[in-house]
Amino acid sequence: MAKTEARDLHDIQSYAPLKHIAFIMDGNGRWAKKRLLTRSAGHRAGVAKIHEIIDCAFEDYGIYAASLFCFSTENWNRPEQEISTLFSLLKEFFKKEIDYFMEKGTQVRVLGELDDPRIPADIMETIHEATEKTKNNDRHVFNVLFNYGGRADILHATKMIAKEVQEGKLKPEDITDDLFKMYLYTKELSDIDLLVRTSGEERISNCFLYQLAYTELLFKDVYWPGFSKKDLASCLEAYTHRNRRFGAIKE
Ligand code: IPE
Ligand code: IPE
Ligand code: MG
Numbered sequence: 001m002a003k004t005e006a007r008d009l010h011d012i013q014s015y016a017p018l019k020h021i022a023f024i025m026d027g028n029g030r031w032a033k034k035r036l037l038t039r040s041a042g043h044r045a046g047v048a049k050i051h052e053i054i055d056c057a058f059e060d061y062g063i064y065a066a067s068l069f070c071f072s073t074e075n076w077n078r079p080e081q082e083i084s085t086l087f088s089l090l091k092e093f094f095k096k097e098i099d100y101f102m103e104k105g106t107q108v109r110v111l112g113e114l115d116d117p118r119i120p121a122d123i124m125e126t127i128h129e130a131t132e133k134t135k136n137n138d139r140h141v142f143n144v145l146f147n148y149g150g151r152a153d154i155l156h157a158t159k160m161i162a163k164e165v166q167e168g169k170l171k172p173e174d175i176t177d178d179l180f181k182m183y184l185y186t187k188e189l190s191d192i193d194l195l196v197r198t199s200g201e202e203r204i205s206n207c208f209l210y211q212l213a214y215t216e217l218l219f220k221d222v223y224w225p226g227f228s229k230k231d232l233a234s235c236l237e238a239y240t241h242r243n244r245r246f247g248a249i250k251e
Helices: 011-016 028-034 039-060 081-102 121-134 150-166 177-182 230-241
Strands: 020-024 067-071 106-111 141-149 195-198 216-217
Touching: 011 230, 020 216, 028 039, 028 195, 039 081, 039 230, 067 081, 081 106, 081 121, 081 141, 141 150, 150 177, 150 230, 216 230
Parallel strands: 020 067, 020 195, 067 141, 106 141, 195 216
Antiparallel strands: none
């Protein structure tokens, strides 16, 4: 289809199937700084944005799964006060949105190193409540990447597989790409079709790694709290013009 041809993006699935979208929500701090607000206010505005964007992806564009990078394994390097603000905002988010996820049939998964003793007990409890309550929902999947690192994900999978081989449950020759994927935190989900990073930074920052092999990458020069449905539409429009070849030859 020609670049200039108008497309009904609501029908995106018919010409550019997009099952799984991921977001690196970046730029909360800079968004706040520009407005002479605190970084906490930026994070609050960023978290408030999540509902609108995820709902739009699921309801308007029929996307099955969305993943959101919320706290990386490297974000522990931030000041304690900022970390605790991020944690309380996440807790508030789950409490506020749980009814919405139930109503929409969305399964919430929290992916990352959840056995880290640095994560406060009340946060773990909230995470547990949200994942347990929504575990039988099957219309959509919403992955929250929390204390997540792409490298940690691969190492975690590798350790589990090594253990199974050691116990004689798996043979080295059983380790295929499909099997490996089943040990990643994103198990049972397809690879990511489109990754959008906001804030203008053009890097992955240890978000998904294994899962990004053939992902389309988009870097949007908008801070996450300012990312709108219109910005999402423009990302999806750009995605429809990508020619996903997966190493083959396609027109
Ligand atoms: C993203 O915004 C939120 C998290 C990483 C948790 P930042 O806090 O990274 O905002 P900037 O990049 O400093 O502007
Ligand atoms: C990536 O953003 C992490 C999350 C969005 C959770 P960062 O702001 O932490 O990444 P860098 O430090 O700019 O690479
Ligand atoms: Mg950042």
